[in-house]
Amino acid sequence: MGDGSRQEPAVSRLSDGLLQKPALGFSSFLQIPDKIQNSLKVHFGRFLKKDGAGHGMNAETSPEMGKELCTAAAAQVSLDRQLQAWRNNPSWTDEPPEIKVTVPEGSLCNLNLRFKAGLPPDAVYNIIIDPANKRVFKNIKEVISRKVLLDEGSRQVVEVEQAAIWKFLWWSGILAVHVFVDQNRKNHTVKFKQGRAGFMRKFEGCWRIEPIFVDKDVCLPLHPCTLEEYESCTGSRGRVASAITLDQLIEPALLPPPPISWYLRGITSRTTEMLVNDLIAETARLRGISNNANGKQDVEEICDASKSHPGIECGDIKERWRQRRKSGRHGNSLRLTSQFL
Template sequence: MGVFTGFGSWINQNSQEPLKAESKRSENGESKSASEKDTNNAPAKKKKKKVVIYFDEKEDRRQERLWHKAEKKHPWHNPPPKIKVTNKKGLYHMNIELTVGTTPNTVYYVLTDPKGGPFFDYKKWRDIMKNTSRKVLKENGPKRVIMVEKALAYNILSLTTISIPIHLTMEENRKDLTTNYKKGKVILMKEFHGNYKVEPIYVDQERLCKKRLPKSPEEYKKCSGGQGRIGSKLTINHYFQPYRPFNIPPLSWFIRGNTIKTSKKLLNGIQDLTSSFRRAEPLSEEDMEASEIDTVEVHNFLKI
């Protein structure tokens, strides 16, 4: 899916009709000419915002159409996330694997969305997690370092919910689709760091490529005749260790259980949003031209 066009097709930006401009009359009471009206009433063109991307946007848009077409006949069913938690000397390691029915570039953009992503609880009508501040500290090609503050909704024994601030430094690589993060300040946590990456899954490999095992999107496109969909595998390795006495049972059990429960809600938010993408009608070329975002593809860049 075209990352930026995907959001455009999900949200119908043309749902509101523009207000009609009132006709103006000259001081002597005569109507102005049609050309004058057109000139005065024509809305000023907005300057498009340029966004640099590190992938083939046309190929992602082609994938968007494949997913949308397949969704009508054979809807994609999101498999539940796989979560495994281990504890070594008080340090918890949570390994997560999530399969998502859309392209890796779209999934990575959702995860690195400046507004904080699609993490909203519609049942309780509140944000599960959102960005409250964000600052780019360093940027070089596809790599950038960002300092971000997030607000996380945290349930306490199902009795009440409090908002916990999380300060993180994140190192993103928008070409490799990887991110490393570490805590600046997280309440109750002595250790809080981790990483995630998004990799392609060749969804129709067995059906269209037979016994061939494609090793790249290019090989997959060739063996599938251009009809193979590309999904995503999101892998997260998250490490956390509470301060004393919260690292001692039963408090540690509560924190561990709540962390897993909250993580599942966030992962479900990603899958729900991408389901909306698949159902949404892809943008036309006219819609693309009218978009306020002008993407610039970069395939050769300075390595750091």
């Protein structure tokens, strides 16, 4: 990167893709690639608030801003590298969550869900805190209001009110939820607690996301304990997945007797399970291979089966599935059709 007498730029990239320790100040931002600069706009904006005289703050003299930008830039580079590792090797099998239900005295239930996702913790965290995650979680009918109460860069406290959909057997309904959310990117936790009292006296819980070093076997005999050690021994090509835990305590304002409490407990468990399954499906979509890997094999099979129909092009996916249904391949063909159409 140059001899010792030469001054290094504020931010420079090493051969393995890592960033050198940058100088603080606004000048460091100018050295960040355009792609990363765009992703940092949200972080950069809060440092340009005007002072009481109406003048913009001097970013050059703000070490906090420099640290924030450098941390966000390094995190973005690391996340991009981890996502590229998944694109290079997308092999992963999603499993249903493990659910444990307990009934503390005076509460409806305490839910503990554990599951894994084939994406790095930063990517999973981004899904959970996304203000527009209504498109991911089908049980969110509407986000009524959202207000950021505290913004410390990697940590925010947000007040959220939304309408949630619950379903159980043939019953369904809408429940208003008002919560304060404490989201911390440093330790990848999202804590939530009920605000205004309503149907529930207590509704609180926490998401926790921890890294899984999927390809750590290539590091043997070393056993990496940190992300830096893992990236070093895998040459930044090791995949990072996530171990996710959701703890949730629910206590209604009026605890009904059995069997009504049993039904309510079932509704709560099912609704939370739906939310987790939606999250798993979104991580698979972002990974880009949940349907494509199986779909590629099925397309090859369908094209082979359609050789006797020269008028059919393999580029027409709907026509290929019609031929698959006609051929009556295996007992699971209908399930596959409903999945891919």
